[in-house]
Amino acid sequence: MFFKVKTYEEVLEILKGFEPVDMEKIFIGDALGRVLSKEITADDDLPNFPRSTVDGYAVRAKDTFGASENLPALFELTGEVIMGRVPTETVEPGRAVKIPTGGMVPDGADAVVMLEYCHDLDEKTIEVNRTVSPLENVIRPGDDLKRGALILEKGAVLRPQDIGILAGLGIQYISSYRRPRVAIVSTGDEVIPIDQKPEPGQVRDINSYTLSAFCSQAGAIPVNLGLCHDSFSDLRKIAAAALETSDTLWISGGSSVGTRDMTMSVLESFDAMELLVHGVAISPGKPTIIARSGNKAVFGLPGHVASAMVVAEVFLNPFLSRLSGEARAFEDKHFYRQAELERNVESAVGRDEYIRVKLDKRDGRFFAEPVFGKSGLMFTLVEADGLVKIDRNTEGLYKGQIVDVMLFSPFKAKA
Amino acid sequence: MFFKVKTYEEVLEILKGFEPVDMEKIFIGDALGRVLSKEITADDDLPNFPRSTVDGYAVRAKDTFGASENLPALFELTGEVIMGRVPTETVEPGRAVKIPTGGMVPDGADAVVMLEYCHDLDEKTIEVNRTVSPLENVIRPGDDLKRGALILEKGAVLRPQDIGILAGLGIQYISSYRRPRVAIVSTGDEVIPIDQKPEPGQVRDINSYTLSAFCSQAGAIPVNLGLCHDSFSDLRKIAAAALETSDTLWISGGSSVGTRDMTMSVLESFDAMELLVHGVAISPGKPTIIARSGNKAVFGLPGHVASAMVVAEVFLNPFLSRLSGEARAFEDKHFYRQAELERNVESAVGRDEYIRVKLDKRDGRFFAEPVFGKSGLMFTLVEADGLVKIDRNTEGLYKGQIVDVMLFSPFKAKA
Numbered sequence: 001m002f003f004k005v006k007t008y009e010e011v012l013e014i015l016k017g018f019e020p021v022d023m024e025k026i027f028i029g030d031a032l033g034r035v036l037s038k039e040i041t042a043d044d045d046l047p048n049f050p051r052s053t054v055d056g057y058a059v060r061a062k063d064t065f066g067a068s069e070n071l072p073a074l075f076e077l078t079g080e081v082i083m084g085r086v087p088t089e090t091v092e093p094g095r096a097v098k099i100p101t102g103g104m105v106p107d108g109a110d111a112v113v114m115l116e117y118c119h120d121l122d123e124k125t126i127e128v129n130r131t132v133s134p135l136e137n138v139i140r141p142g143d144d145l146k147r148g149a150l151i152l153e154k155g156a157v158l159r160p161q162d163i164g165i166l167a168g169l170g171i172q173y174i175s176s177y178r179r180p181r182v183a184i185v186s187t188g189d190e191v192i193p194i195d196q197k198p199e200p201g202q203v204r205d206i207n208s209y210t211l212s213a214f215c216s217q218a219g220a221i222p223v224n225l226g227l228c229h230d231s232f233s234d235l236r237k238i239a240a241a242a243l244e245t246s247d248t249l250w251i252s253g254g255s256s257v258g259t260r261d262m263t264m265s266v267l268e269s270f271d272a273m274e275l276l277v278h279g280v281a282i283s284p285g286k287p288t289i290i291a292r293s294g295n296k297a298v299f300g301l302p303g304h305v306a307s308a309m310v311v312a313e314v315f316l317n318p319f320l321s322r323l324s325g326e327a328r329a330f331e332d333k334h335f336y337r338q339a340e341l342e343r344n345v346e347s348a349v350g351r352d353e354y355i356r357v358k359l360d361k362r363d364g365r366f367f368a369e370p371v372f373g374k375s376g377l378m379f380t381l382v383e384a385d386g387l388v389k390i391d392r393n394t395e396g397l398y399k400g401q402i403v404d405v406m407l408f409s410p411f412k413a414k415a
Numbered sequence: 416m417f418f419k420v421k422t423y424e425e426v427l428e429i430l431k432g433f434e435p436v437d438m439e440k441i442f443i444g445d446a447l448g449r450v451l452s453k454e455i456t457a458d459d460d461l462p463n464f465p466r467s468t469v470d471g472y473a474v475r476a477k478d479t480f481g482a483s484e485n486l487p488a489l490f491e492l493t494g495e496v497i498m499g500r501v502p503t504e505t506v507e508p509g510r511a512v513k514i515p516t517g518g519m520v521p522d523g524a525d526a527v528v529m530l531e532y533c534h535d536l537d538e539k540t541i542e543v544n545r546t547v548s549p550l551e552n553v554i555r556p557g558d559d560l561k562r563g564a565l566i567l568e569k570g571a572v573l574r575p576q577d578i579g580i581l582a583g584l585g586i587q588y589i590s591s592y593r594r595p596r597v598a599i600v601s602t603g604d605e606v607i608p609i610d611q612k613p614e615p616g617q618v619r620d621i622n623s624y625t626l627s628a629f630c631s632q633a634g635a636i637p638v639n640l641g642l643c644h645d646s647f648s649d650l651r652k653i654a655a656a657a658l659e660t661s662d663t664l665w666i667s668g669g670s671s672v673g674t675r676d677m678t679m680s681v682l683e684s685f686d687a688m689e690l691l692v693h694g695v696a697i698s699p700g701k702p703t704i705i706a707r708s709g710n711k712a713v714f715g716l717p718g719h720v721a722s723a724m725v726v727a728e729v730f731l732n733p734f735l736s737r738l739s740g741e742a743r744a745f746e747d748k749h750f751y752r753q754a755e756l757e758r759n760v761e762s763a764v765g766r767d768e769y770i771r772v773k774l775d776k777r778d779g780r781f782f783a784e785p786v787f788g789k790s791g792l793m794f795t796l797v798e799a800d801g802l803v804k805i806d807r808n809t810e811g812l813y814k815g816q817i818v819d820v821m822l823f824s825p826f827k828a829k830a
Contacts, residue, residue, distance in 0.1 A: 028609075029627065029639070031628075032628040032631050032632060033632075046793065046794070047618060048613065048615065049615040051618075053719075053789050053791045055671050055672045055673075082604070083604040083605045083616075083645065083671065083673075083674075084603070084604040084605035084606075084607075084616050084617050085616050086614065086615045086616050087616075100671035100672070100673055100674075101671040101718065102671060102718065102791075103605070103616070103671070104615055104616035137789075139789055139792065143788075143789070143792065144788075144791075144793050144794050145793075145794050151794070151797065158628075159632075159823060160625045160626070160628035160632060160724070161720070161724060161793070161796040161797050161823075162797055163624050163625060164621045164622070164624055164628075164720055164793060165621070165797050166624075167609045167619055167620060167621050167623075167624035167625070168609075168618070168621040170610070170611075170612065170613075170619055172609060188498065188499075188517065189497070189498040190498045190499035190518070191499075192499075194443075194582045194583075194585055194587060195587060196585075197585065198463065198585075199501065200463065200464040200501045200519055201498075201499050201500050201501050201502075201518070201519035202499050203462060203466075203517070203583070204582055204583050204584075204585055206579045206580070206582050206583040208582075209443060209444065209578050209579055209581075209582035210575045210576060210578060210579030210582070211575070212444065213446075213573075213575035213579075214575040216447050217447060217448075217574075217575060224444070230498065256470050256498065256515035256516040256517060256518070257516075257530070258498075259498075259515075303517065304468075305576070305579050306576075309575070309576060312575075373559075374468050374552075374554055374558070376466065376468045376517075376554055376559075377554065377558065377559045378461065378559050378576070378579060378580050378583055379461070379560050379566070379580060381576040381579075381580075382566065382576050382577055382580050408574060408576075
């Protein structure tokens with residue numbers, strides 16, 4: 001079987017072929033970072049009564065016209081608005097009613113004069129030394145949101161303020177895409193659980209932990225299936241179970257040709273499995289495999305964790321956003337920082353190369369120092385702050401060039 | 416009591432006076448986004464054996480010197496390295512041992528020739544058509560990390576790759592600062608629970624939900640205490656309980672002078688309470704109160720949620736980072752995007768003003784459209800992508816000016 005290595009753009013097109021997972025109803029108190037599966041419209045005006053935005057006196061604006069410090073207007077004080085209550089009186093010409101911030105503006109009044117522009121003459125009389133215009137310091141019903149207005153679109157990722165407006169409208173439950181479940185398995189006869197001491201030739205299972213944390217960071221639910229030795233029947237059993245219970249399966253490890261071939265054989269042994277990608281034109285990360293069974297994607301990820309992380313940042317990020325139903329899943333959501341490259345970096349034409357860089361700030365400018373190291377080194381990734389992409393049509397970057405550093409996703413997640 | 420309004424810098428200095436919360440031991444699988452309370456050093460070399468980074472043949476490099484496609488070097492094939500096992504034989508001059516990626520390089524060999532540069536002549540003989548240098552395609556013990564090396568500093572926020580390297584070293588549990596517990600209470604007689612229908616004059620509790628989500632996003636644990644009507648004794652009881660059980664208390668609401676005064680009276684009624692800030696020179700957000708009791712900060716936040724969110728982005732972000740023990744708590748961790756301002760914006764000298772803007776991308780350029788609206792409007796915050804700061808020494812910004820848009824924190828959190 002011959003497969004042409006796919007470019008970045010081709011892989012993204014392929015990932016667009018997967019559909020978001022199904023929906024569930026969730027409480028807004030649990031909805032931070034979750035994705036709306038239905039748009040939200042206002043079912044009421046917000047606010048639904050005229051509100052004062054200041055502490056002051058509710059008046060008829062035209063009664064203040066011409067008022068100034070030298071020539072204040074006099075008002076008869078007839079009462080006070082109680083917070084949270086409907087005012088009992090109407091504001092007549094020449095009269096004023098005291099009102100707190102957030103209080104309901106009484107009938108008759110169309111503006112509120114701030115306290116600081118008023119002066120109590122006696123218990124029943126105030127003077128106002130400034131003109132207010134109609135609607136000054138007043139929010140009218142529907143000023144914030146009108147009934148029927150579109151508030152949040154399908155596919156929006158909910159931020160704190162979005163949850164706030166849902167609360168304000170009394171929308172307690174929303175329809176959201178489920179958080180995708182990602183089954184993760186590490187393969188390789190040399191890999192041992194992290195609580196064991198490696199004999200020479202053995203290494204601990206770095207990949208499951210790194211990829212699980214990556215999933216959590218992206219808002220997905222990692223299902224860490226642990227280790228699988230290089231055994232066709234074991235891997236097939238695990239893969240079959242994972243495809244039943246999870247939304248996607250990530251098989252990591254298998255940098256050696258033997259392990260990769262075994263992963264391929266396992267995938268080919270499923271009737272419904274279609275191989276989509278066998279090798280991508282990025283470096284590191286070339287030996288990536290993508291297959292699909294129904295709407296479930298199987299990724300064969302490079303065994304070197306530094307390579308797997310590049311594939312994760314570049315492809316698994318938008319893929320998980322897509323499964324989560326995000327409207328802008330395929331827009332690059334990384335943050336970039338411009339920096340001056342500290343060294344020349346050569347690159348092969350024909351593949352996008354991602355180099356790891358460490359950022360340094362000196363004299364208010366950012367510098368990007370490439371963190372070189374053989375593939376398979378883990379600490380280079382810990383030292384790095386992000387990646388610089390060298391386009392496949394470029395032969396390299398030169399020292400002093402200004403580059404855009406793709407910062408590693410900085411999301412924090414609840415533990 | 417007279418308090419001078421504090422500047423941004425003065426408030427940050429005050430917040431630096433609070434100490435991180437205490438530590439706990441956590442499993443690395445739960446440690447994403449958590450902060451190390453002790454540095455981590457390597458207690459072993461990583462890897463602890465010489466490893467091949469490719470599929471190929473382990474040889475003595477000098478036996479390949481001079482080899483080329485035209486003049487290949489011949490090697491006697493004497494065996495194969497099994498993944499995860501210690502090789503049983505030593506590589507003698509003129510001999511080669513097959514080795515998979517990640518396999519342990521046998522004694523005697525100092526380099527690995529990639530498969531693609533080799534040719535099987537028969538079962539016992541291969542030819543090599545390229546020269547390899549000593550250590551080519553070999554990771555030596557300690558190449559990734561040497562025993563005793565500093566891996567992660569105290570105060571580091573753990574990323575997926577950081578968790579990966581801990582797994583690689585067999586470090587299952589780490590010492591981390593606890594996630595800070597933030598008690599949140601909404602005050603105001605007009606505020607009702609979100610499951611009730613507001614009468615005219617009433618509004619639903621937007622602030623608790625917005626601030627709780629903000630806390631989760633910042634990695635803290637919100638303890639939503641719900642509503643408190645404007646009652647001195649009720650608020651005092653809630654505040655006393657919150658100070659016992661949480662690391663900080665945020666009292667929101669109270670935009671009216673009456674409610675603010677009550678919050679102040681409650682704070683003053685605690686013997687150990689010291690008032691630190693009464694008003695800040697930022698807009699919106701001016702009526703912010705900060706007090707301390709021991710190491711516990713009490714924030715009185717503006718009742719308008721749009722104002723409270725500005726205070727949260729500007730002050731509560733670094734404050735929570737500080738409580739969490741982050742080494743870089745007081746570095747601004749927002750991401751910024753440069754954009755062209757779409758309108759003139761006036762601003763008062765003497766206070767930093769934060770305007771909400773919506774970003775728009777046209778012809779590859781970003782434009783920032785100010786989202787104006789009376790304070791107290793919530794939807795302006797939903798429409799906005801971030802804030803633009805107008806420095807207190809500036810009278811405003813003009814249309815066409817390039818501004819740095821502070822993007823709202825984009826973190827995703829597990830629900």
